Amino acid sequence: MRVLLAVAALLVGVVSASLEDLEFQEWKLKFGKKYHLMEEESKRKMNWMTNRKLVLEHNMLADQGLKTYRLGMNHFADMDNQEYRQMLKGFFNRNKAHNATTLLQKTEGSAAALPDTVDWRTRGYVTGVKTQGICGSCWAFSVTGALEGQMFRKTGRLVSLSEQQLVDCTTRNFGCDGGYLDRAFDYVMKNRGLDTEASYPYEDRQWKCRFNPKTVGATCTGYRSTRSGDEKALQEAVATIGPISVVIDAGQVSFQHYTSGVYNEPHCSSGKYHAVLVVGYGTENGQDYWLVKNSWGTLWGENGYIKMSRNKYNQCGIATEPYYPLV
Missing domain, CATH: 3.90.70.10 (Cysteine proteinases)
Structure with a gap:
């Protein structure tokens, strides 16, 4: 049973990571983002993921009426x-x-x-x-x-x-x-x-x-x-x-x-x-x-x-x- 739960958790993590990867690629296409070095791509993706978390958390507060505005993943989303x-x-x-x-x-x-x-x-x-x-x-x-x-x-x-x-x-x-x-x-x-x-x-x-x-x-x-x-x-x-x-x-x-x-x-x-x-x-x-x-x-x-x-x-x-x- 524990093995099945571990496998299920692993699959959920893989699917979640895959969805994030897909979303990042779609965002890059939308804003015409191209990174020439792997190190640059990795840095930009980390910034993007940090900003994505911030945006999601803020918009949850907006949904509850605690914020008067919403955030989004615009062309600055790969910048700290x-x-x-x-x-x-x-x-x-x-x-x-x-x-x-x-x-x-x-x-x-x-x-x-x-x-x-x-x-x-x-x-x-x-x-x-x-x-x-x-x-x-x-x-x-x-x-x-x-x-x-x-x-x-x-x-x-x-x-x-x-x-x-x-x-x-x-x-x-x-x-x-x-x-x-x-x-x-x-x-x-x-x-x-x-x-x-x-x-x-x-x-x-x-x-x-x-x-x-x-x-x-x-x-x-x-x-x-x-x-x-x-x-x-x-x-x-x-x-x-x-x-x-x-x-x-x-x-x-x-x-x-x-x-x-x-x-x-x-x-x-x-x-x-x-x-x-x-x-x-x-x-x-x-x-x-x-x-x-x-x-x-x-x-x-x-x-x-x-x-x-x-x-x-x-x-x-x-x-x-x-x-x-x-x-």
């Missing part, structure tokens, strides 16, 4: 969190205040008149989700997103703009090694234009500047910011102006594997490491959220978006350094 954090080199944290031209002045009682829900995607202000790849260019994608929205507001035409020009030509930023939002807006203003994406497509690397004034898709006359840390002021800006560039702490393992729901991470700091675009806000199952467009492709999050907690003491620093352009 330290490696993932090292990848987040797109925005430099700084304590010095920004120097936007003016601040949006929040009028007394204006918050009461704001809509409960805003989604600028439904009104044509937002281009499709883009992919920054391994280049630390999140700052460029955030800036083009804000400019695309304001140019649509001005002209009624939605034109995708060139992140590559910002990466190549913004000399006061650092290309694929990161940058600042205000310096990018300042560059577009002084350069008197930003080319369209069609004329200056993204390459996932820094190259020589090839700006062509004949293919400009947007101009910028200045840029503004809301009061730092004030979510009500940010809400007013999103509701009345359009998509707003912000920077957040995206370094938590929960952000790394986020897939759906309202992201509520009490361990999030106000440190600013990743630039994104707020395109709206709302409430889901009693949880206020910011609707945020990321630049990691449509296979991350909710088709490339994340709902981040709103009115939770500026969680993840989302209202710390917001910008929008004047066009």
Whole structure:
């Protein structure tokens, strides 16, 4: 009898391992993962299995109503969190205040008149989700997103703009090694234009500047910011102006594997490491959220978006350094 039980246990272990192997191979195919060395494959699989366990345990809590969001096995699933954090080199944290031209002045009682829900995607202000790849260019994608929205507001035409020009030509930023939002807006203003994406497509690397004034898709006359840390002021800006560039702490393992729901991470700091675009806000199952467009492709999050907690003491620093352009 003991022999039969031992054999049965062994078979269960073999089947479980086989299913894990199959799932790992399917995941590799889905995300186009290829490892050239056996040592690399082994390391990546160990990371993947550790993350799979974390995802399953978190989602069990979500099923019980103890978490407001779910995790998934996205293209970061073969990275440990330290490696993932090292990848987040797109925005430099700084304590010095920004120097936007003016601040949006929040009028007394204006918050009461704001809509409960805003989604600028439904009104044509937002281009499709883009992919920054391994280049630390999140700052460029955030800036083009804000400019695309304001140019649509001005002209009624939605034109995708060139992140590559910002990466190549913004000399006061650092290309694929990161940058600042205000310096990018300042560059577009002084350069008197930003080319369209069609004329200056993204390459996932820094190259020589090839700006062509004949293919400009947007101009910028200045840029503004809301009061730092004030979510009500940010809400007013999103509701009345359009998509707003912000920077957040995206370094938590929960952000790394986020897939759906309202992201509520009490361990999030106000440190600013990743630039994104707020395109709206709302409430889901009693949880206020910011609707945020990321630049990691449509296979991350909710088709490339994340709902981040709103009115939770500026969680993840989302209202710390917001910008929008004047066009």
